[in-house]
Amino acid sequence: MNSKTTETEAPVAAIRKAGRHVSQNEGLIFEKSAPGKRGMQLPPLDVPAVDPAKALGPEFARDSVEGFPEVSEIEVIRHFTRLSTWNYAIDLGMYPLGSCTMKYNPRVNEFVARLDGLASEHPQQPAGVSQGCLRILHDLQKCLLTITGMDAATLQPAAGAQGELTGLLIIRAYLSSKGNPRKIVLIPDSAHGTNPASVVIAGYDVQNIKSNERGQIDVDRLREFVTPDTAALMLTNPSTLGVFEQHIAEIADILHERGALVYMDGANMNALAGVTRPGDFGVDVMHLNLHKTFSTPHGGGGPGAGPVLVKKFLEPFLPVPVVVQRENGQFALENHRPQSIGRVRAYCGNFGVLLRALAYTLAYGAGIRQATEDAVLNANYIRKHLEESFDLPYSLPSMHEVVFSDARQKKFGVNTMDIAKRLIDYGFHPYTTAFPLIVPGAMMIEPTESESREECDLFIDAMRSIAAEAETNPELVKTAPHCTRVGRLDEVAAARKPVLRWKP
Amino acid sequence: MRYLPKSPSERREMLAAIGARSVEKLFESIPEKFRLHEPLPLPGPLSEMEIIAYFQARAAENARGYTSFLGAGVYPHLRSVVTDALVQRGEFLTSYTPYQAEISQGTLTAIFEFQTLMCQLTGQEVANASMYDGSTALTEAVLMAERLAGRHRVLIARSVHPEYRQVLATYARNLGLEIEEIGFTESGQLDRAALAPERLAAACAVVVQSPNFFGILENIPALADAAHSGDALLITSIAEPISLGIVRPPAEADIVAMEGQAFGVPPSYGGPYVGVVATRDKFVRQMPGRLAGQTTDAAGRRGFVLTLATREQHIRREKATSNICTNEALYALTATIHLCLLGKEGIRELAAQNLSKARFAQAELEKIPGVRRVFSGPTFNEFTLEFPRSVKLINAALLREKIIGPFALGTHYPELTKRAVVCVTETMPRPEIERMAAAVRRILETPI
Numbered sequence: 001m002n003s004k005t006t007e008t009e010a011p012v013a014a015i016r017k018a019g020r021h022v023s024q025n026e027g028l029i030f031e032k033s034a035p036g037k038r039g040m041q042l043p044p045l046d047v048p049a050v051d052p053a054k055a056l057g058p059e060f061a062r063d064s065v066e067g068f069p070e071v072s073e074i075e076v077i078r079h080f081t082r083l084s085t086w087n088y089a090i091d092l093g094m095y096p097l098g099s100c101t102m103k104y105n106p107r108v109n110e111f112v113a114r115l116d117g118l119a120s121e122h123p124q125q126p127a128g129v130s131q132g133c134l135r136i137l138h139d140l141q142k143c144l145l146t147i148t149g150m151d152a153a154t155l156q157p158a159a160g161a162q163g164e165l166t167g168l169l170i171i172r173a174y175l176s177s178k179g180n181p182r183k184i185v186l187i188p189d190s191a192h193g194t195n196p197a198s199v200v201i202a203g204y205d206v207q208n209i210k211s212n213e214r215g216q217i218d219v220d221r222l223r224e225f226v227t228p229d230t231a232a233l234m235l236t237n238p239s240t241l242g243v244f245e246q247h248i249a250e251i252a253d254i255l256h257e258r259g260a261l262v263y264m265d266g267a268n269m270n271a272l273a274g275v276t277r278p279g280d281f282g283v284d285v286m287h288l289n290l291h292k293t294f295s296t297p298h299g300g301g302g303p304g305a306g307p308v309l310v311k312k313f314l315e316p317f318l319p320v321p322v323v324v325q326r327e328n329g330q331f332a333l334e335n336h337r338p339q340s341i342g343r344v345r346a347y348c349g350n351f352g353v354l355l356r357a358l359a360y361t362l363a364y365g366a367g368i369r370q371a372t373e374d375a376v377l378n379a380n381y382i383r384k385h386l387e388e389s390f391d392l393p394y395s396l397p398s399m400h401e402v403v404f405s406d407a408r409q410k411k412f413g414v415n416t417m418d419i420a421k422r423l424i425d426y427g428f429h430p431y432t433t434a435f436p437l438i439v440p441g442a443m444m445i446e447p448t449e450s451e452s453r454e455e456c457d458l459f460i461d462a463m464r465s466i467a468a469e470a471e472t473n474p475e476l477v478k479t480a481p482h483c484t485r486v487g488r489l490d491e492v493a494a495a496r497k498p499v500l501r502w503k504p
Numbered sequence: 505m506r507y508l509p510k511s512p513s514e515r516r517e518m519l520a521a522i523g524a525r526s527v528e529k530l531f532e533s534i535p536e537k538f539r540l541h542e543p544l545p546l547p548g549p550l551s552e553m554e555i556i557a558y559f560q561a562r563a564a565e566n567a568r569g570y571t572s573f574l575g576a577g578v579y580p581h582l583r584s585v586v587t588d589a590l591v592q593r594g595e596f597l598t599s600y601t602p603y604q605a606e607i608s609q610g611t612l613t614a615i616f617e618f619q620t621l622m623c624q625l626t627g628q629e630v631a632n633a634s635m636y637d638g639s640t641a642l643t644e645a646v647l648m649a650e651r652l653a654g655r656h657r658v659l660i661a662r663s664v665h666p667e668y669r670q671v672l673a674t675y676a677r678n679l680g681l682e683i684e685e686i687g688f689t690e691s692g693q694l695d696r697a698a699l700a701p702e703r704l705a706a707a708c709a710v711v712v713q714s715p716n717f718f719g720i721l722e723n724i725p726a727l728a729d730a731a732h733s734g735d736a737l738l739i740t741s742i743a744e745p746i747s748l749g750i751v752r753p754p755a756e757a758d759i760v761a762m763e764g765q766a767f768g769v770p771p772s773y774g775g776p777y778v779g780v781v782a783t784r785d786k787f788v789r790q791m792p793g794r795l796a797g798q799t800t801d802a803a804g805r806r807g808f809v810l811t812l813a814t815r816e817q818h819i820r821r822e823k824a825t826s827n828i829c830t831n832e833a834l835y836a837l838t839a840t841i842h843l844c845l846l847g848k849e850g851i852r853e854l855a856a857q858n859l860s861k862a863r864f865a866q867a868e869l870e871k872i873p874g875v876r877r878v879f880s881g882p883t884f885n886e887f888t889l890e891f892p893r894s895v896k897l898i899n900a901a902l903l904r905e906k907i908i909g910p911f912a913l914g915t916h917y918p919e920l921t922k923r924a925v926v927c928v929t930e931t932m933p934r935p936e937i938e939r940m941a942a943a944v945r946r947i948l949e950t951p952i
Contacts, residue, residue, distance in 0.1 A: 029617055029844050039845035040584050045857050046934040047864035052750035052856050055863065060721050060882050062752045067624045068848035073586060076844050080614070084595035087602075087610035091594030104507055105598050108552045113772070114588065117563025122574045123774030125567050125908050126899075132565030133773045139547075146544050158636035158775065159830035161817070172678060181678075197817035197827035203678025206822045244533040275531055276538045291830060299834025300611035301601040301794065302634070303776035319674070342674035346577065346639035346667040347774025359555050365548025367505050369540075374508055374515070376530045381518045397533040421606070430604050435818075452509035453518055484606040487801035494799035494811040498788065500630050501620040 014465040017093065017458045018427025020483060026082040029069045030502045039073040067504065086485055087300070088429045094455050096382075098401045098432035098444025099192070099240055101270045101292035103375075106363065109296070109356035118355065123347035127332045134331035137323045137348060140358040141307075144288060147361075147368065148266075149279025150309035154318045156349040160267060161194040163287030163306025164234075166319060168202035169341040170285055170310060171232050171261050173317040177339065182231035182260070188217055190240045190436040195265060204231055211438055215241045215394040219250055226258050232285075236265040237278070240436040240444070241394050242379065242401035244271075252282025261285060269293040270448065271376060271400035274369025285310050294357035305353040319344050374449035375400045378456055382447055385460040389467035393439050400448070406441035414470040414477045416441045421488065422469070422480035426462035505549065571936045572908040575886045575927025576717070577638065577665050577743045578774070579766045581854070582931055587768050587841045596837055601830075602796075605809045611833065612808035615796040618840045625748045626762065627755030628782035632793040633810075634836040635779030635828065638763025639671040642741045644792040644826055645761040645781055646672055646709060649737045650681060651790050651825070653708035657682040659736070661694040663716035665743055666916040686710075692720035692879025692888065696730055704734025713741040714754065718913075719886030719925055720879050721751060728756035746929075747884040749855025759783045768842025769835050778835035789815060792826030857930040858885035861937070865928040868941040874948060878923055886927045888913070888920075892948060895924040901947045907940050 053061045071079070088095075095102035113119060121133055141153040157163040168185065175181045184207045185199045196206045209225055212218040217235070226233075233255050238244045245251065252262045264278050264286035270293045272278070278286050290296050291304035298304075310318065320340045321333035333348070364371060376399050383392070383402040391407035406416040420430030420443070432444035447456060469477050481487070510518075515527070524530055531539060550558065572580070591597065595610060602608030602615075615633045622631035635641040646658050658676075660669060662685045669685075676683055684707075686698045694712050704710070710731040714722035724740060731738040737758035742748070746766045754760050764778040765771070781791060788795075789812065797811035817824040846854060862885040869875050874892030889910070891898055899909035910924035917923075928937065 028613070028620075030620065033847075036849075038847040038850050039586070040847070040850050042582065042850070042853055042857060042930065045860055045930075047860050047937075050856070050860040050863045052859055055859060056721070056751065056882050059723065060752055062748070062750055065624055065749065065848055065851055068621070068851060069844050070847045070849065071844060073584075073845065076586060076841065077590065079844070080590045080596075080841055081593065083610035083613050084590070084593045085610065086607075086613070087595040087599045088604070088607040089595045090598035095600060097600060100600060102600055106507060108555050110592060110597070112556060112559035114770075115559055115563045117566045117568035118559065119770040119772050120568070120580075121566050121773040122572055122578055122580070122771045122908070124574050124576050124578070124911060125570075125572065126903060129567035129570060129903070129908070130773070132562035135565065136559075136562050143546055146546055158640065158832075159828070161827040161829045162636065162640070165827060169674065169678070192829075193816075193818040193821045193824070194827050194829050196822035197820075197824045200822045201675065201679065201827055246533065246535070249535065249538075274540065274544055276534050276540060281535075281538045289830075297597045297834065298600050298830075300596060300599045300608070300614075300837065301833030302831040303636075303834060304830035305776075342677070343639075343667060343670040344674055345671060345775075346637060346665070350636075350775040351773040352770075352776050355559070359559070361546065362548040362550045362555055362558065363507065363552075364505065365546045365550070366543035367549050368546065369543070370505055370508060373527045373530070374510060377515065377518055377522075377527065380522050380524070380530055384522045397530075399530075399533070420604075424604070424607055429600070429607065449508055453514045455509075456518075481606050485609055486606055486805050486807040487803060489605050489801050489807045489809045490799045491809050491811065494797040494809050495814075498795070498811060499798040500616075500788070500795055500811075501623045502616065 015426050016461060023085050023485060024082045026079060028502050029071060029079055032071050032075055033069040035070055037070045037072050039071055039076045093427060094447060094451050094459055095429045096431040096445045096447055096459060097429065098446040099267060101446060101448055102298065103295055103448040104450040105295055105297040106360060109359040112359055113352045113356055131331055133351065134323055136355050136358055138325060138331055140354055141323065143361045144307055144309060147273050148286060148309050149277025151312040152315040152318060153307055153309045155307045155354050156319050156345050157306035157308060158345050158350050159302065159304035160287060160289040160306040161198055162344060163308050164194055164198035165201055166308045166344050167263050167285040167287055168198060170314050170317045171263065172202055173339065173341050174314055175231055183229045185231055186225055186233045188235065190438050191234065191236055192265060192267060195234050214396055215239065215243055215438065216245060217251055219247045222251060223254055226254055226260060230258065230260040232261045232263050234263045234265060236268060238268045238271045238399045241403050242398045243396045244399055248281045267292060268400065271372065273372045275372050285314060290353055290357040295360040296353045296356040303350050303353050305350045317341055371449045378447040378449065378451055381456055382445060382460060386463055389464050401444060401446035403439055404443040405439050406443060409470040410441060412470050412474045414474050416443050418477045418480065419466050422466045422477045423462060424481040425483045428459060428462060567908060570906045570908050573910045573926050573940060574908055576911040576925060578771050579744055579929055580771060580931045581746065581766055581929055583768050584845050586845060587838055590841050591834060591838050602810060605807060609807060612796050614837050614840055616798065616808050618836045619796060621840060621843050622780050622782050625745065625753060626760045626782045627753030628760050629785040630788050631780055631782035632791055632795055634831040634833060635781055635793055636832060637775060637777040637779045638741065638743050639668040641761040641779030641781050642668045643672045643675045645739045645759045646711065648790050648792060649709035649739060649759060652787060653737060655706060655708040656680050657684060657706045658709050658711060659684050659686050659703060659707045660711040661686050661713065661716065663688050663694065663718055664711060664713040664741055665717050668741060691881035692718045693722055693881045694727065699730045701734055704736050707736045709737040709739045711739045711741065713743060715744055715747055715884045715886060718879055718888045719883045720881035721884065724754045725756045744884060746855050746858060749851040750859065751884060764839045767839035769838055776832055776835055778832040778839055790825060791815065793828050793831060854930060861930060861932055862887060862928040865926060865937045868937060869944065872945045872948060885929055886925050888923055888925050890923050895922060898944065898947055902943055905943050907943060
């Protein structure tokens with residue numbers, strides 16, 4: 001069946017959220033180029049002009065940048081505006097991507113990040129004329145420590161994965177200072193892929209540990225796994241199943257008794273903020289993803305920020321520089337920390353992301369608990385209404401996300417990816433597919449607190465309708481999406497003969 | 505709370521639908537002793553107006569209204585208002601990583617354009633979708649060279665940005681990667697005589713920066729020849745890529761690690777910026793980071809997807825080429841829009857203006873008795889000067905005149921005390937250059 005016929009058969013009436021409208025075709029910017037056009041005019045030079053060819057000589061001078069586009073301002077505006085309309089976005093609707101926490105990105109955060117005096121500041125300028133920036137960093141650290149119950153922080157890591165690496169390097173430096181860095185980091189099989197990748201860069205070996213039949217860490221088996229070679233356990237809590245580790249205190253005790261540490265991946269902090277603090281349940285090191293829990297925009301893949309928070313005994317090992325407040329009230333960057341792991345990124349990290357996260361935190365204050373409650377409420381509301389239509393492989397109480405599987409739809413030849421793609425026709429971004437790895441055919445749904453009941457209801461209707469389609473018209477689901485500019489793209493061809501740049 | 509779209513009665517109804525008597529029921533899986541019962545002592549909640557007031561107060565505590573001669577890896581450049589207007593479209597700003605290609609063609613097309621622009625600028629064959637910044641891009645380039653060459657030693661020029669070298673050292677420490685630093689000559693360029701055959705034979709790569717931390721352009725073809733003579737790769741780091749408008753691209757390098765901040769990204773006290781790794785086609789499968797590639801759908805329509813993902817952590821886990829996941833996509837888009845606006849003529853004119861302004865400033869400063877140029881190599885928009893007294897003292901005096909002085913080299917290079925790197929871009933008005941030169945002259949004429 002080709003996509004044209006399925007399209008006409010699609011039960012359009014069932015799709016309540018989205019309608020069709022015309023979008024503009026647009027080529028690549030290079031295809032619009034013509035010699036002599038330009039989109040930006042520079043002010044005239046107010047010093048004598050130097051000829052680059054003469055000043056640099058033939059060894060160093062370049063004639064021109066071959067292939068560079070030549071387009072006018074209006075063409076640039078239309079080009080990127082047209083491209084933008086081909087994207088789905090939070091501003092258009094719900095993003096039920098499990099583990100990604102795609103929540104509303106407040107616009108005031110964008111406004112303050114662009115203020116003259118903040119966006120304009122150079123990272124190497126003297127501390128005396130950077131007090132505003134340093135105070136922002138200091139205030140954010142205080143907020144994050146309050147929310148997590150930890151003792152000290154670094155804001156330098158540029159994203160969650162770099163936060164993981166930083167935390168592991170801190171663990172390594174601490175254990176080394178005790179005489180033995182140890183060899184192994186334990187990772188549950190439900191973990192994010194960045195966890196094992198970061199462990200390797202920190203110079204450790206990964207040992208995967210199988211979850212028990214409830215999707216939780218098997219405490220008895222953990223006891224066997226933790227040896228004098230174990231440096232740490234890297235744990236996501238709530239787990240990627242959206243379930244809180246019931247035996248977290250016991251787990252932490254097992255590690256601590258044998259001199260190993262507990263690292264918490266804070267990717268799922270949106271389930272915990274204001275409700276419980278990792279610092280209270282035995283976590284020694286953790287990172288946060290400010291582009292998840294703290295609302296900074298994902299921007300089509302980044303930027304992020306991955307602050308690392310530690311217990312007091314690990315403070316000497318934090319990356320340099322450390323933001324400190326002197327006795328006279330002045331803020332400064334301290335570079336002299338003999339036990340520090342060193343730098344993980346130039347300057348003080350993604351300052352512009354950090355200040356947006358502070359703006360978010362200030363907007364809520366202690367009310368951040370309400371956001372957490374609403375996020376958990378939405379996930380459980382969706383779970384309740386989809387339990388009859390989809391298989392729920394682990395039945396423990398959900399927090400901010402719920403993981404179904406495609407087991408029932410598989411019988412009709414429809415898998416999680418098909419259902420996800422069909423959601424697009426209903427006006428939603430797909431949920432997370434095929435993750436966590438412990439759930440075959442996983443459908444991981446995280447609505448966040450940003451969704452109204454109405455949007456949740458539309459999503460539930462869409463999912464139920466697709467479940468029905470999977471039984472009555474599986475082809476329709478398997479060939480979805482039908483309403484997008486392009487259909488499913490040939491990823492195999494893309495990887496076999498990569499075309500990674502435009503050529504004339 | 506204005507960000508939360510539920511009324512109290514909707515919350516109650518939703519709880520009832522779930523069958524939970526209260527919201528506390530939803531958190532019962534958290535052991536009781538770990539549940540908070542008091543509100544967290546956080547500042548706020550603040551209204552939008554109060555948030556703006558807080559940040560405006562912080563902005564006033566910074567260097568607003570100061571004139572700065574700092575470069576050293578971060579460069580102020582003109583930006584068109586068009587860039588921010590486009591980048592702030594919600595469809596770009598608030599979209600996720602484009603794994604779902606059918607509804608991410610906007611982002612994917614722009615990444616493909618970004619990769620193309622980076623190749624055109626650097627003379628390389630393939631560029632990735634972005635890294636965190638220049639420092640981590642360089643580190644990833646070195647780890648890539650280590651995989652390619654199978655050697656565990658890297659020769660890095662001391663004239664590479666000191667903070668980039670520090671980041672590399674942090675990563676290298678636990679990976680068995682040895683770092684050997686190579687000095688510079690009176691030209692300010694890498695000391696090629698130090699690239700002896702026995703040194704090269706053990707090295708996976710030679711790493712230089714161009715323009716380097718002293719503002720000096722390196723001779724890339726000659727360095728590539730030297731590195732290749734010992735079967736080592738040449739990695740070129742670029743912190744000021746506007747130079748590529750008039751400077752020969754590092755096409756002979758095997759890997760280019762770039763900081764793209766100068767392409768329309770504000771300094772923003774250190775980030776977010778946009779790193780890039782570019783290389784030869786034959787090395788693409790050892791590259792870190794995401795890549796967008798062209799393909800078609802069943803109907804033959806052109807489209808773009810994230811590709812060669814088997815290099816990445818979400819597929820390969822501990823065997824991935826890097827742990828990077830989130831990158832700097834929005835700033836890759838910023839750079840793309842900015843470079844499209846500038847275009848072929850604009851990037852050249854912009855680079856030439858930087859050269860002209862810097863040369864003018866250099867001549868003005870060299871007229872001051874006791875101030876002289878340190879290195880003889882060719883420069884772009886930064887140059888190193890020696891002063892007859894401590895740069896710290898001079899800069900402290902300049903600060904009183906609302907001038908942020910040049911970057912003092914003494915902290916990172918003990919042999920280069922009294923030397924500083926001056927940066928002058930197209931944003932610096934001539935009268936400010938003259939005011940700074942006059943101030944330095946006056947400061948040096950004042951007895952200590």
